[in-house]
Amino acid sequence: MSTQSTLDDTSTAAGDGDAPGRPRRRLRSPGVPHASGTTGGLVAKLVLMAVVNAFGVFAILAAWNEGSYGILAAMVALLVAADWVYFSRRTLPLKYVLPGLAFLLVFQVYVVAYTGWVAFTNYGDGHNSTKEHAIEALLVQNERRVEGSATYPITVLERDGELGFAVVDEDGDVRVGTAEEPLAPVDGATLDGDAVTAVPGAELLDRRQVLERQDEVTTLRVPFSDDPEDGSIRTQDARTGYVSTSTLEYDAEADTMTDVTTGTVYSPSDDGWFVSPGGERLNVGWRVAVGFDNFSTAFGDSRYAGPFLKVLAWTFAFAILSVVTTFLLGLFLAITFNDTRLGGRRIYRTLLIFPYAIPGFLAALLWSGMLNRSFGFVNQVLLGGADVPWLTDPWLAKLSVLLVNLWLGFPYMFLICTGALQSLPGDVMEAAKVDGAGRWRTWRSVTLPLLLVATTPLLISSFAFNFNNFTLIYMLTNGGPRFADASVPLGHTDILISMVYSVSGLDGTAAKNYGLASALSIVIFAIVATISAITFKRTKQFEEIS
Amino acid sequence: MATTSAAPRVRPSAARTGQPRMSPRRWFSELGWRHLVGVVAVVFAMFPIVYVVSAALSEGGTLTGSNRLFGEVSGSNFSALGDSLFWTWLGNTLQIAIATGVGTVLMGAAAAYAFSRFRFRGRRAGLTALLVIQMFPQMLAFVAIFLLLIGLGNVMPVLGLNSKLALIAVYLGGALGVNTFLMYGFFNTVPRELDEAAKLDGATHAQIYWTIILRLVTPILAVVALLSFISTFGEFIIARLVLQSERNWTVAVGLYGWVSSLLEANWGLFAAGAVISALPVLLLFLFLQKYIVGGLTAGSVKG
Numbered sequence: 001m002s003t004q005s006t007l008d009d010t011s012t013a014a015g016d017g018d019a020p021g022r023p024r025r026r027l028r029s030p031g032v033p034h035a036s037g038t039t040g041g042l043v044a045k046l047v048l049m050a051v052v053n054a055f056g057v058f059a060i061l062a063a064w065n066e067g068s069y070g071i072l073a074a075m076v077a078l079l080v081a082a083d084w085v086y087f088s089r090r091t092l093p094l095k096y097v098l099p100g101l102a103f104l105l106v107f108q109v110y111v112v113a114y115t116g117w118v119a120f121t122n123y124g125d126g127h128n129s130t131k132e133h134a135i136e137a138l139l140v141q142n143e144r145r146v147e148g149s150a151t152y153p154i155t156v157l158e159r160d161g162e163l164g165f166a167v168v169d170e171d172g173d174v175r176v177g178t179a180e181e182p183l184a185p186v187d188g189a190t191l192d193g194d195a196v197t198a199v200p201g202a203e204l205l206d207r208r209q210v211l212e213r214q215d216e217v218t219t220l221r222v223p224f225s226d227d228p229e230d231g232s233i234r235t236q237d238a239r240t241g242y243v244s245t246s247t248l249e250y251d252a253e254a255d256t257m258t259d260v261t262t263g264t265v266y267s268p269s270d271d272g273w274f275v276s277p278g279g280e281r282l283n284v285g286w287r288v289a290v291g292f293d294n295f296s297t298a299f300g301d302s303r304y305a306g307p308f309l310k311v312l313a314w315t316f317a318f319a320i321l322s323v324v325t326t327f328l329l330g331l332f333l334a335i336t337f338n339d340t341r342l343g344g345r346r347i348y349r350t351l352l353i354f355p356y357a358i359p360g361f362l363a364a365l366l367w368s369g370m371l372n373r374s375f376g377f378v379n380q381v382l383l384g385g386a387d388v389p390w391l392t393d394p395w396l397a398k399l400s401v402l403l404v405n406l407w408l409g410f411p412y413m414f415l416i417c418t419g420a421l422q423s424l425p426g427d428v429m430e431a432a433k434v435d436g437a438g439r440w441r442t443w444r445s446v447t448l449p450l451l452l453v454a455t456t457p458l459l460i461s462s463f464a465f466n467f468n469n470f471t472l473i474y475m476l477t478n479g480g481p482r483f484a485d486a487s488v489p490l491g492h493t494d495i496l497i498s499m500v501y502s503v504s505g506l507d508g509t510a511a512k513n514y515g516l517a518s519a520l521s522i523v524i525f526a527i528v529a530t531i532s533a534i535t536f537k538r539t540k541q542f543e544e545i546s
Numbered sequence: 547m548a549t550t551s552a553a554p555r556v557r558p559s560a561a562r563t564g565q566p567r568m569s570p571r572r573w574f575s576e577l578g579w580r581h582l583v584g585v586v587a588v589v590f591a592m593f594p595i596v597y598v599v600s601a602a603l604s605e606g607g608t609l610t611g612s613n614r615l616f617g618e619v620s621g622s623n624f625s626a627l628g629d630s631l632f633w634t635w636l637g638n639t640l641q642i643a644i645a646t647g648v649g650t651v652l653m654g655a656a657a658a659y660a661f662s663r664f665r666f667r668g669r670r671a672g673l674t675a676l677l678v679i680q681m682f683p684q685m686l687a688f689v690a691i692f693l694l695l696i697g698l699g700n701v702m703p704v705l706g707l708n709s710k711l712a713l714i715a716v717y718l719g720g721a722l723g724v725n726t727f728l729m730y731g732f733f734n735t736v737p738r739e740l741d742e743a744a745k746l747d748g749a750t751h752a753q754i755y756w757t758i759i760l761r762l763v764t765p766i767l768a769v770v771a772l773l774s775f776i777s778t779f780g781e782f783i784i785a786r787l788v789l790q791s792e793r794n795w796t797v798a799v800g801l802y803g804w805v806s807s808l809l810e811a812n813w814g815l816f817a818a819g820a821v822i823s824a825l826p827v828l829l830l831f832l833f834l835q836k837y838i839v840g841g842l843t844a845g846s847v848k849g
Contacts, residue, residue, distance in 0.1 A: 041752055063701045071701050092751065093669070096660035100653030100722040104679070107691070107719020112682050114690040336583045339576070348584045350832060352591050357831035359780035361798045362820045365805050366598050369813060375609040377597055407590070468683055471782050475802060497686065504689050506787055514689045521686045529681045 045086065052082055078102055112525075119518035120289050125511040127272050127285045134286040138257065138274070139246040141284065143221070143231060152233065153194040154241040156210050156217055159202035163213070165222045165233055165241060166196045166204075176202065182223040183233065210238045248282070257282060294519035303487045304516075308499070310483070314398070315495040319467040322405045323459055329406060330413025331451075338421050349418075356411035364475035367404045371476075392481050394492040401493050404476055405466070412462070420454040421447075460535050464528050470497045496524045602821045607814030623818035632819050634793060635800040638710060639779060639823070642796060645714045647775040650721040651767050657722050658729035659755055663741065673730075680723035684716070685783055691716055692787050708790040716788065717778055725770045732766040733759065769837050776827055797823045 056079035063072035085091045085098050094101075121127075155166040157176070164178035166189065174196055177183035188200045196204065210217055217238050224230040224243060231245030249258045257266040257274045266274035266281070272288040273281040298308050333352065337345050355363065370377040371390035379386050390400045424447065432442045473479060479494035479502065489502050489510050500520045505512030568576070601612035605620045627633065660666075661673060684691070692707075695716075699706015706712060736759060744754050760767070782798045789795050795803075801819050804812040 041750075059702055066701050068697060068701050071697060093660040093664040093666040096656040096664075096755070097672075100657045100718075100726075103653065103715065103718045104720075104722045107694075107716050108679060108682070108684055108687075108723060111684070111687040111690040111694055111719075112679075114694065115687045118690060118693070333583070333587055336580045339580060342577055342580050344581075344584075348588060350835070351588045353831065353835060354595055354828070355591050357828045358595070358824050359776070359798070359827055361780050361782050361802065362824055363594070365801060365816065366594055366820060369609055369805065369816075370594060370597065372609060375613075377613050380610070380613045381615075407594070411591070464681070464683075468685060470685060471780065471798075474782070478806075500686070501688075501783065506689070506692060514693070517689050521689070524686055525682050529678070532681050 049083070049086055053079065056082070074106070078106075115518045115521050118514050119294055119522050120291060121287050121515050122272055122285075122290045122293070123287050123515045123518075124513040125505065126283070127287050127515075129286060131268070131272075131286040134272075134284045135250050135257075137284045138248055138282055139250065140221070140232075142246050142248045143234075143244040144247050145234070145242055145244045151240045151242045153239065154233065154235055155196040155199075156205045156235075156238050157196075157199055157202040158205060159199075163205075163216055163220055164202070165220070165235070166199050166202075167222075167233060167241060168194055168196065174199065177222040177233075179220060179222060182225050290515065294516045295523070297516055298520060298523065306485075307483055307488055307490045307494075308520075310492075311490060311494050311496060311499050314493065315467060318398075318401065318405075318469075318495055319463050321402055322409060322466040322469075323463050325402060325406045326409035326413045326462070327417075327455075327459060329410040330415075331417045333410070333414045334417035334421055338418065352414055353411050355407050356409075356415070358408075360408060361471050361475050363408050364404065364472050367400075367407070368476050371400055371404075391477050394481055397477050397481060397493050401473065401476060405469070405472055408472070409462070409466075416455055416458055417451065420451050423454070424450050456535070460532055464532060467495070467528055468497045468524065469495065470501065473498045474501070496520065496527075500524070598817050598820055601814060601817035604814060604817075607812065609813045612813060612817065623814040624822075626815055627818055627822070630815065631792060631795070631800065632797075632815075632822075635795050635797045636823060638789075638794060639796040639798070640826075642710055642714055642717070642785075643775045643778040646717040646778045647771040649714070649718045650725060650774040651771045653718065653721045654725040654729050654770055655760065655763070655767060656755075657726050658733045659759055661726065661730050662733035663738075663751075663759075673726075676723055676726055680720075684720050688783055688787055691784060695788060707788060708794055710789070710794060713785060713788045716784060717781070721774075725774070728770060729763070729766055732763055736762045765837050768834060772830060772834055772837075775830070779823075779827060 056075060059075045060072060060079070063069070063075060082098065082102075085094045150170075152167045152169065154168075157164055157166050159176070159178060162178045162180065164176060164181075165183075166174055166176045166186075167183060168191065169175055172191075173185055174189035174191065175183040176186045176189070176199055186199060189196055190198045198204070205213070218234075218236060221232040221234050221244075223232045231243050233241040234244055235241040247259055247261050249260055250256075251258060255268055258264070259266070264276045264278075264280070266276045269275045269281070270288065271290065272285040274285075275281045298304055337348055368391065371379075373379060373387065373389050373392060376390070378390065379388055389396055391397050428446055428450070429442060432446045437445065473493055473495050477491070477493045479489075479491040479498050481493075482489070482491040490499055494502070500517050501507060502510060503513055503520060504517035505514075597612075597615065600615045600617075602623055603616065603619045603621070604612050604614075605618045605622060606612075607623060607626070661669060695705070695707050695712055698712070699709075703709070704711055705715060740758055740762075741754050744758055749758075780798055781796075782802065785796045786799050786802075789799060792800075797819070801816055801823070804819070805816045
């Protein structure tokens with residue numbers, strides 16, 4: 001095909017390394033204007049760059065406000081790169097690559113690297129943030145009403161969409177605060193006895209409004225001052241507030257937490273908890289690097305290792321069998337319809353493409369209904385009221401998954417095999433015939449090898465696709481039926497990617513464990529990349545790309 | 547070119563009239579069995595589709611009630627869709643899929659042009675890097691994507707969780723990896739002499755790109771746009787994580803919600819929704835199947 005010859009032309013012209021750049025650039029005569037050759041183009045470019053710069057500066061300022069210095073640095077880098085690339089004359093190729101590259105770097109390269117980092121931490125429920133945040137959360141969570149502490153008359157109010165309290169303090173001054181802002185004196189508030197009647201810039205809630213938002217009011221805590229040790233104001237009846245302070249005390253010098261009621265001292269452990277000498281730990285931890293712990297959990301911890309190996313085996317079986325079954329059926333049909341004398345080929349072909357054109361999630365959901373044990377079309381109509389547990393028996397569920405994937409996938413293989421068959425060189429077949437090869441021999445020794453050369457890259461990508469065919473599994477069986485030992489929410493048809501989804505806890509069925517989920521992602525990546533690399537190398541794909 | 551050579555050509559009349567009449571037995575061994583296989587395959591391929599159309603048109607909305615094919619035909623399921631958020635979801639999905647499709651084509655084509663036409667330092671390494679990166683599907687990094695969007699959302703809510711724009715941006719992150727090669731191969735088939743001639747006439751690289759190259763590679767642009775549209779249309783895992791409020795859901799997330807918990811009750815509604823959301827993709831597909839077949843095979847078939 002012409003693709004091939006042009007590819008070869010360029011690679012010979014290119015030679016090796018970076019040499020080819022120069023001669024080619026010299027081809028352009030020095031007088032030819034550069035990118036700004038047309039005024040229309042120049043205006044468009046300037047407008048676009050103005051928009052990009054405006055957005056960039058806005059994002060940088062917002063990141064500065066939030067104190068997100070990682071995002072700030074990335075935005076500055078991207079903005080500088082964009083301006084340099086589009087206003088310099090020496091960055092021609094980058095002008096075309098940069099937009100895609102920026103998205104690629106942020107949303108693919110970065111997230112992959114981030115996945116790699118999270119895989120080595122204990123990020124997840126209980127370890128959601130930094131140590132600083134964990135200390136803050138612990139102090140807040142362990143607040144108790146101090147015995148005999150002062151009570152204050154309070155009024156519930158709403159300021160800037162947030163609930164807050166107006167408190168009359170010992171001196172009779174009105175102080176106002178919200179969950180975010182500690183109590184601070186306000187000017188211009190009016191009092192009627194002990195009751196606050198008006199606060200500038202805020203709306204007081206009347207009795208009915210307080211009742212409507214009772215839950216919000218009783219859980220609201222307004223810090224007494226900037227110092228968390230001072231505790232906060234809470235209320236039960238929306239009339240009087242009392243001070244509660246934390247039963248924990250953080251000693252920054254010694255880096256320990258002390259429970260003031262019991263006197264127990266908790267010190268930080270290596271795995272991100274405050275632990276007492278007796279082995280008790282406080283319930284909020286922080287993120288720490290845990291090395292290869294997540295990987296050894298996956299392979300060694302009995303709760304995960306058993307299911308993990310089963311899932312791994314099924315993932316391979318599923319991906320390989322999916323490719324093999326769809327390819328064989330597709331190839332068989334392609335051969336069947338590859339006879340030019342056959343009438344109605346076009347109709348057959350169009351009808352056979354239908355499953356491929358149905359979005360995969362719809363097909364999986366549709367089949368999950370049709371295979372329903374009690375009411376499904378397959379049992380009720382096709383099998384005349386049989387009671388086959390298609391999706392609830394471990395082996396039948398696996399078979400169902402493969403059958404549904406066969407239905408979804410064979411048209412694709414049919415299409416590529418048809419294409420490949422038609423582009424096979426006729427002269428080679430002729431030669432085989434002349435040499436006395438029979439139909440079968442020609443097929444086995446000439447057609448099939450050529451066909452495989454043509455389709456192998458697609459078979460590999462099909463393998464990689466099915467290896468991570470989350471939608472099908474999740475929609476059809478949701479991984480079920482569950483393994484009998486229900487220590488982890490996994491089942492017989494779970495593949496690695498759906499296991500990652502369950503383990504991550506993002507679907508809300510289990511505790512979040514981003515660290516372990518990311519470690520499993522890395523394992524999947526390693527497997528798929530290794531297989532692809534080996535096979536691509538074998539098919540010499542690497543040599544042909546440049 | 548790749549597209550035309552791979553597209554099926556039917557030459558019925560010449561082939562058929564040239565043949566002498568066959569005996570029934572020979573007819574069956576050479577052609578008849580092919581029809582038999584064809585009919586069986588078509589039944590296998592089509593019966594779920596016939597079933598879902600029938601279920602969508604059935605009066606009741608339950609799974610059992612849908613088992614009598616075309617027992618009664620009514621539009622009640624379709625009109626019931628109006629009371630749900632289905633049309634909002636479909637609108638969201640179309641917005642997201644079209645924006646992603648267009649963005650993917652623009653970015654992918656520009657990158658493919660650079661790799662195909664310019665010789666620069668790091669070109670070879672760049673191509674190899676793309677090949678390696680595309681082996682790591684974005685879907686695998688969904689945890690990191692989720693965490694990244696939480697961070698971005700604190701700075702710019704429009705790029706945070708529950709934003710359609712953020713979801714589009716995430717999808718565009720995969721624009722280069724998957725498609726550059728497909729396009730790169732196709733761009734290489736456009737003769738370089740055209741550029742050279744235009745250059746001699748004083749055209750800038752931008753003019754060459756927009757007015758010459760892009761017009762000549764339209765088929766591959768259509769294929770990439772369509773493939774991107776279709777895969778975005780059916781993407782579930784990232785959409786589910788990013789789009790949190792029901793109004794922002796895509797069809798994939800919404801329809802899943804209907805049948806995952808209450809399979810019985812919402813079946814008719816699901817079937818109607820499925821038929822409607824499958825239609826645009828199906829029509830596009832049938833309309834452009836010639837190009838798709840070409841596009842699928844262009845990257846792989848060596849002549």
